Amino acid sequence: GQNIDQPTEMTATEGAIVQINCTYQTSGFNGLFWYQQHAGEAPTFLSYNVLDGLEEKGRFSSFLSRSKGYSYLLLKELQMKDSASYLCAVSPFSGGYNKLIFGAGTRLAVHP
Amino acid sequence: GAVVSQHPSRVICKSGTSVKIECRSLDFQATTMFWYRQFPKQSLMLMATSNEGSKATYEQGVEKDKFLINHASLTLSTLTVTSAHPEDSSFYICSARQGADTQYFGPGTRLTVL
Numbered sequence: 001g002q003n004i005d006q007p008t009e010m011t012a013t014e015g016a017i018v019q020i021n022c023t024y025q026t027s028g029f030n031g032l033f034w035y036q037q038h039a040g041e042a043p044t045f046l047s048y049n050v051l052d053g054l055e056e057k058g059r060f061s062s063f064l065s066r067s068k069g070y071s072y073l074l075l076k077e078l079q080m081k082d083s084a085s086y087l088c089a090v091s092p093f094s095g096g097y098n099k100l101i102f103g104a105g106t107r108l109a110v111h112p
Numbered sequence: 113g114a115v116v117s118q119h120p121s122r123v124i125c126k127s128g129t130s131v132k133i134e135c136r137s138l139d140f141q142a143t144t145m146f147w148y149r150q151f152p153k154q155s156l157m158l159m160a161t162s163n164e165g166s167k168a169t170y171e172q173g174v175e176k177d178k179f180l181i182n183h184a185s186l187t188l189s190t191l192t193v194t195s196a197h198p199e200d201s202s203f204y205i206c207s208a209r210q211g212a213d214t215q216y217f218g219p220g221t222r223l224t225v226l
Contacts (some may be wrong), residue, residue: 033214042118042205042217043156087155099146100215104155 002026004103006088011109012078020073020106022088030091030098034062034073037085037105046073046086075108083110114140114210118218125196126226133191133221135206141186142208146215147179150203162189196225 003025012018024032031050035043049055049064049071061074073086085105091098115138125131135145143164148156160181161169168181180192189208193200201224207215 035217040203040220040222042220045214045216048214098144098209099158099161101158102155 002090002092002101004088004090004101006086006103006106008104009107009109011111012075014078014080014110014112016078017074017076018078018108020075020086020088020108022071022073022103024069024071024088024090024103026090026092026101028092029066030093032062032064032071033089033091033100034060034071035087035089037087039084043087078110080110080112083108114138114208114216116206116208116216116218118206118221120221121219122222122224124224124226127197128195130192130194131196131223133193133204133206133223135189135191135208135218137187137208137210137216140208140210142189142210143186144209145183145189146207146209147181147189147191148205148207150205150220156205159191193223196223198225201225 006022033048034046036046037043047062049062054063059076064071085107087105088103089100117136119134145162147159150156158171159174162181162183164183164186170176183189203220205220207217209215
């Protein structure tokens, strides 16, 4: 079956760094996505990893290890507006329609 | 990134009526769109994959006769919730795929069935 695990909740302080982990077990692998979702809004795309290693994009970085079925999203210089849910999603198929399997999401609360 | 719109953003209807939700890709063509449902504090659950010019592919447990999907053009997919009941109340989100993999999401539609 398909299984994606990430912590339910995390808290952090404004200006700090936080790492949100995601582990996955899927029937195939064609890439891993991170999305940010504020309450009552649709998810917004943050990053995409298909090869091992670290992808840096401003304050956000995402890491992937395919052999370990593991990814993390690193948020630096946290701001209050970063309080949101962070969704890890895996595309388990290559070709075809490439649907995404989502984890349950990690709710991050940033405090002053 | 690519822009996807949804209409309406919020709808309240009586039990037994049907509701249509539109999903449009505004600045790109999408041969594939996806429909998700999200209950409070839960993650997105894929309902169906909408393919332009062909029948939608539904996930296990999703009734295709209740959730009608039409993908009439490369920029428009519609989801119709037929004979809606209170348990259908949820946040419905569509996404459109640009390129090989990345999905961009619409702003969502909050459906409340009384």
